[in-house]
Amino acid sequence: MSAASVSVINRSRQFASAILLGASLLLGTSSATFAQDSENSQSVSDQIEDLKKQVLSLNRDLLILEEELLYPANSQVAVYLSMDVGEFFELDAVKVHIDDKLxxxxxxxxxxxxxxxxxxxxRLYLGNLKTGDHRLTAFFTGIGPQGREYKRAAEVSINKETEGKVYELKIVDSTVKLQPVFEIKEWQL
Incomplete structure (x- = not known):
């Protein structure tokens, strides 16, 4: 994201916060000042409530814009988790590392x-990665066959280009090996 975009978002947030603070202060003042004239007080209160709604709407729009600028859809990496029947593995925790960073x-x-x-x-992770080679590692902990603690890892190399990538961490039962198998599958977009 460019510095200009960040600056615009920050100034817009400060402006929205200032408007909301001013509206709140005005609401407190208006109820004390216009207590004698309930009709006038109601009109000011309604205007302030409308202003608050507009500020909240602006803040929501700014948050959506910020997410679109920080995480454009074409450069995202998403990691999801799925499980099979689970006869040989009782999942307790998952940790995902990209380039040795949790x-x-x-x-x-x-x-x-x-x-x-x-x-x-x-969905375990959604974020941006620079183009180039990366390493995705997932660590699974839980209870395995014969009720013993079980910790395994699965790893895949990512060649990140300009388009987005989606990965599925799969925990499946291997009836041949009588133990769980941990795979990482890349989905085509």
């Missing part, structure tokens, strides 16, 4: 794991 960490409750078993997919 970008996502999640501890799972019984209800979340159940949702994943029923076909749910969870």
């Amino acid at each position: 970008v996502a960490s999640e501890l799972y409750t019984e209800h979340q794991v159940d949702a994943l078993f029923r076909g749910g997919v969870q």
